[in-house]
Structure formats: structure tokens, C-alpha cells
Amino acid sequence: MKYVLVSALAVALSQSVFAADMPKDTMPMKGMTMEQQATTPASAQATGTIKAINMQKSTVTIAHGDIPALKWPAMTMGFKATPEQLEALRVGEQVEFEFNSEGMPTILSIKPLK
Ligand SMILES: [Cu+2]
Numbered sequence: 001m002k003y004v005l006v007s008a009l010a011v012a013l014s015q016s017v018f019a020a021d022m023p024k025d026t027m028p029m030k031g032m033t034m035e036q037q038a039t040t041p042a043s044a045q046a047t048g049t050i051k052a053i054n055m056q057k058s059t060v061t062i063a064h065g066d067i068p069a070l071k072w073p074a075m076t077m078g079f080k081a082t083p084e085q086l087e088a089l090r091v092g093e094q095v096e097f098e099f100n101s102e103g104m105p106t107i108l109s110i111k112p113l114k
Pocket of ligand 1 (some may be wrong): 060064072073074075077
């Protein structure tokens, strides 16, 4: 009987030590990551060439130049856009645009490059 109590106490002690250590290590880091994501500039400007327009998926594929603000190299990629934005675009057109880079990159504004 005494044996059972002692081992139960040992388990309880080791669990409480474990429980006390874990939040100290993990919680502040999780909080910091979320704060950093919230404060990282979400929108950026770029120029590029329209490669494809997909009205069904509401996306536009743009071969864009370097985007130093996001440390993105030049590449061809898809952006979400509204039907109104897509209707004004033509494949092959040079554009300047602003987009939100969180999650699926989404066009905020886009216009022909003069
Ligand atoms: Cu890109």
C-alpha cells in the first residue's frame, strides 16, 4: 500500500515538473511567432507581365520582378483577383500591382504599367 502511494506521488511530481517546464519553453515562442506574423508587412508592390488569366478560379498568373520587401526573387506565380480586376487585364500586358502576401497572394490593386 505504501509502495503504491510513493510511486503515485513520484508520477504526480514528475508530471507537475514536466507541466511546469513545458509552457515556459513553448508558450512565449508561440506568442512571438503570432505577433511577428501580425506585424510583418502583408502588402507589397511589384511590376510584372500578365501570363494567364483564369476567370473560373479568379486568378491571374504574373511573371513578376524581384520584390525586395518580401525577399522574393523574380518568378511566375498565381495571384487571387476579383472578376472586375481580371476583366481589365490582358495577357502580355505589363502591369504594376499591389498585393497581400498572406496565405494565397491576393491582388489589392493592379494597373497597366506606363
Ligand atoms: Cu512570386
